[in-house]
Amino acid sequence: MKITIKDVEHVARLARLELNEAEKERMRAQLDSILSYIDKLNELDTSAVEPTSHVLPMVNVFREDEVRPSLSQEEALANAPDRHDLFFRVPKILE
Amino acid sequence: MDLCRLTIHEMRELLRKGEVSSTEIVRSVLDRIAQVDGQVKAYITLTEEKALKQAEAVDRKAGAGGALPPLAGIPLAIKDVLCTKGVPTTCSSKILQSYLPPYDATAIQRLKAQDAVLLGKTNMDEFAMGSSTENSAFFPTRNPWGIDHVPGGSSGGSAAAVAADLCAAALGSDTGGSIRQPAGFCGIAGLKPTYGLVSRYGLVAFASSLDQIGPLAKDVQDCALLLQAIAGHDPFDSTSADLPVPDYSSALTGDIRGIRIGIPDEYFIEGMDPEVEAAIWTAIQTLEALGGKQEKVLLPHTPYAVATYYLVATAEASSNLARYDGVKYGYRTSRPADLLEMYQRSRREGFGPEVKRRIMLGTYALSAGYYDAYYLKAQKVRTLIRRDFEQAFERCEVIATPTSPTPAFKVGEKTENPLQMYLSDIFTISVNLAGLPGMSIPCGFTKAGLPIGLQLIGKPFDEATILKVAHAYEQATDWHLRKPPL
Numbered sequence: 387m388k389i390t391i392k393d394v395e396h397v398a399r400l401a402r403l404e405l406n407e408a409e410k411e412r413m414r415a416q417l418d419s420i421l422s423y424i425d426k427l428n429e430l431d432t433s434a435v436e437p438t439s440h441v442l443p444m445v446n447v448f449r450e451d452e453v454r455p456s457l458s459q460e461e462a463l464a465n466a467p468d469r470h471d472l473f474f475r476v477p478k479i480l481e
Numbered sequence: 482m483d484l485c486r487l488t489i490h491e492m493r494e495l496l497r498k499g500e501v502s503s504t505e506i507v508r509s510v511l512d513r514i515a516q517v518d519g520q521v522k523a524y525i526t527l528t529e530e531k532a533l534k535q536a537e538a539v540d541r542k543a544g545a546g547g548a549l550p551p552l553a554g555i556p557l558a559i560k561d562v563l564c565t566k567g568v569p570t571t572c573s574s575k576i577l578q579s580y581l582p583p584y585d586a587t588a589i590q591r592l593k594a595q596d597a598v599l600l601g602k603t604n605m606d607e608f609a610m611g612s613s614t615e616n617s618a619f620f621p622t623r624n625p626w627g628i629d630h631v632p633g634g635s636s637g638g639s640a641a642a643v644a645a646d647l648c649a650a651a652l653g654s655d656t657g658g659s660i661r662q663p664a665g666f667c668g669i670a671g672l673k674p675t676y677g678l679v680s681r682y683g684l685v686a687f688a689s690s691l692d693q694i695g696p697l698a699k700d701v702q703d704c705a706l707l708l709q710a711i712a713g714h715d716p717f718d719s720t721s722a723d724l725p726v727p728d729y730s731s732a733l734t735g736d737i738r739g740i741r742i743g744i745p746d747e748y749f750i751e752g753m754d755p756e757v758e759a760a761i762w763t764a765i766q767t768l769e770a771l772g773g774k775q776e777k778v779l780l781p782h783t784p785y786a787v788a789t790y791y792l793v794a795t796a797e798a799s800s801n802l803a804r805y806d807g808v809k810y811g812y813r814t815s816r817p818a819d820l821l822e823m824y825q826r827s828r829r830e831g832f833g834p835e836v837k838r839r840i841m842l843g844t845y846a847l848s849a850g851y852y853d854a855y856y857l858k859a860q861k862v863r864t865l866i867r868r869d870f871e872q873a874f875e876r877c878e879v880i881a882t883p884t885s886p887t888p889a890f891k892v893g894e895k896t897e898n899p900l901q902m903y904l905s906d907i908f909t910i911s912v913n914l915a916g917l918p919g920m921s922i923p924c925g926f927t928k929a930g931l932p933i934g935l936q937l938i939g940k941p942f943d944e945a946t947i948l949k950v951a952h953a954y955e956q957a958t959d960w961h962l963r964k965p966p967l
Contacts, residue, residue, distance in 0.1 A: 393845070401799060401844040402806070403837055404825040413841060416899055420842060423900055424788040427858050430865065437860030438867055440690050440720070441916025441941075442677050447719040461583040465810030474808050479820050 388421045389414055484509035485646045486964070489555050489703040492649055496543065496554050503536040503543070503554025506649075507598055510556045514600075514647050517967050522622050523632075523642035525561050526569050527601040532556065535598045542596070550595035552710055557592060558648035560639045561602035562609055563694065564683035565589055568599075572685050573617035574607045576805050576812045576831030586683020587718065588652060588694050588711040595710055600648055603638030607833045608802065609659055609687045611635050612905045615896055616835045623892070625965035626668060626931055630889040633663030639697045640667040645967055650698035650707055654684055656691045657790050658884075658909025661921040664697055665884035665934020668923040668963065670951065671697040672704045675942045676916035677722035679708075680715030688797035689720075691790075691913040700961050701922065701952040705729035708944060724942060732945035733952040738772030740950060743877030747783035748908055754887040760925030760933040761883045764954065768881065771953050778873035778880060782865045786911040787903055789866065792846050792859035793914065799843030805831060838899060867915045874940050879950050882908050884921040884934030908936060918944045922951045923960035932960075 394414045398405050405413060459472050468475040484492070484506045495501045511529055518524055539554035564570050564582035566589075571577045585593065592599065606616035614622040614637025622637045624630040625645040632641040636653030640663035643651050653660040655673035664671025672695045679694045686692065696707035709730065714723045744765060749758060769775055807813035807827030814830055817823035832840070846855035873880060885905060895902040912919040917938055924935035935954070939947040955961050 389845070394841070397841050397845045397848060400848060401840050402803075402821075402824040402828055403832075403840060404829040405837075413838065416838060417842060417845065419900055420791065420903075421845075424792060424855070426788050427785055427792075427862055430782075430785065430862060432858060432861035432865070435861040435864050437857055438863040438914075439860055441867065442720065442722065444720065449716070457583050464583060465580055467807055467811070467813035476808055477817055477820050477823055 387418060389418050485513040487649070488699045489552070489649045489706055492555055493551065496549070499543070503539040503598060504533065506554065507532050507536040507556050510600065510646070510648060517645055518647055520623060520628055520967070521625055521641050521645050521647065522620050523603050523638040523645065523647050524558070524601045525571060525573065525604050525619060525638070528568055528599060532598050532600050535596070539596050539598070551706055552592060553596035554598060555649050556598045556600050558600050558603050558639055558642045558651040559589065560605055560636050560651065560653045562605060562654050562685045563589055563652060564685070565599065565602065568602065570602065570685070572608050573605045573619060574831065574833065574836070575618045578812065580810055582683070584683065587680035587715045589683065591711050603642055603651060605638055606635035607836050608685070608798070609635040609654055609656055610798070610835050610839055612658070612662060612902050613890070613895065614638060615892065616833060618833050621892060624666060624889045625967050627889060627929070629891055630931065631666070631892055633666035633889060635659040636697060637663045640664055640669060640671065643667065643669045643697050643699060644965055646964070650696060650703050652694055652707070652711070653697050654692055654694050655913065656687050656794060657913050658906040660695045660697060661884050661909050661919055661934070661936060662906060664921040665936070666889040666932065668932030668960065668965070669697055669699060670701050670704045670920065670922045670961065671695065672708060672920040672944065673912065673918060674708065674712065674944060675918045677720055678712050678918070678942060678944070680718040680721045682715055682717035686801040688794040689801060690797060691794060701948055701955050702730065702733060704920070705733060705948050722942070727945050729945055729948055732949045734949060735953050735956050736772070737768070737950050737953045740773050740879060740946070741776045741877035742768055742773045742950070743776050743778035743873050743880040745778050745780040745783070745873065745880060745882060747780050748882040750886065752886060753883065756927045757883050757885070757887060757933050761881070761935060764924040764935045765881055767957055768950065768954060771957060773950065776877045778876055780869045780873055780911070782862065782869050783911060785862050786866055786914060787907055789859045789862045789914060790910040791842065791903060792855050793863060795839045795843030796846045796856050797843070799840045799847065802836070802840055835899070863914050866911050870911070870915045870917060878940070878946050880938040882936045882938070884908060884936040888927050888931035888933055912938055917941060918947060920947050920951055922955060924958070925960060
């Protein structure tokens, strides 16, 4: 077994996902089988191989920091589940 | 004449001669949608009124004289992963069910700039995660060639819409095969461009180092037309390549004499459907008869592609999908006790099982203690996969493989086993990891009447050569002319 219920709970907390007991066990079993398959990668010696994070030879793309037209506050807030005036509203974070 | 059955270039010709109006074409397609989309279920959102208004505007312009842009008046469908201003963009997810983008994706802007008519948004696997369109939070899409079969995924709605004449052509996105595999399953042409050729601005992100937007169409010429419209540098996507875009249609000469076609042994594996294998070898013989030269190539790291992909893609996805927090847009749970509960419940209630599974896998692969063993390891194997292709392309211009090891499978057949579902992408995934262009075109049918796809893979930014080879093959065969029994 590569992954325990405790691992699942830890990762779910990191990912801000709530899972019930049945879902945790199902997730554990499925991740376990996927991770066992992924173990295949250990057949390869990659000690001298550089990682690829991006296929293009990427360099930073800079531009002048100029003011340009952008979304209005109204447009930016139009999809908010909850708002107050020109702000996104969320539950209180300080007691 | 059934206008909805025509390709873009056929519609264009009739529009140019003034023999039909865009309104007539759009009405024909809308009638077809009313007739058969109840069975196929390709569309999530139809924008009928907008489409007709747009068609009327094109007809007025045509009446005033002057040349129209290549896609003017042509009815297109858009995968629901591309932001369309003021038109719902759901990614087939509950979490974005009520999202109305305040802007258009660059690819959409470019279609609109050509006066294309947008019909609506097509169904997909939630957040483009899946290979069958069964992971849609709303309903599964069916394969027009066999209604109890899946259309493939994740761009299953777009592929089924093209195959069933519910649009002239469509846009999709491809992270591990999501354009090519459904194109293969639905018997149409679909192209994933080189990473960086098409701007990702306004494409809802799944795995940012792999995602590309591309066309799904009734034939190769239409793929070239649609690619021409959306390709090219965009300052709004820092990964978009600042290179001149060639004229793709002029590559469609029909002459492929001397072009070397690489055949990788590793793509003819045990477990491959014998009818698929036979169709691919016949297609390779056809390419040889046209003057192509068969060349044996090696892609030895192919067996590691699926494992690599499911680490790289899920790691990127877990990070990209962190934005769905119920604050700025998207679904929020009702009456959360505190902020943490708001995040956790909104995500629990908003995401479907496959999306949760991938967020969990990706978070695990990136978490302290596992990063080196999983994520970094996968990035290193990604380098090996990329090098395989670099070496193979020293010996050939195009690589030919099956698009998928089997034809379309039945609805429900793989939903219980995520790993089995992942393995259906085994021939398409490496292309994304290496950032290459790849295309699927129809190359036959099984005895049961399901389409078979031939995949052509090209060198970076050499879409012109795969389009040329695909077009020459198409001219020599008639698979692309067949219509599903709907």
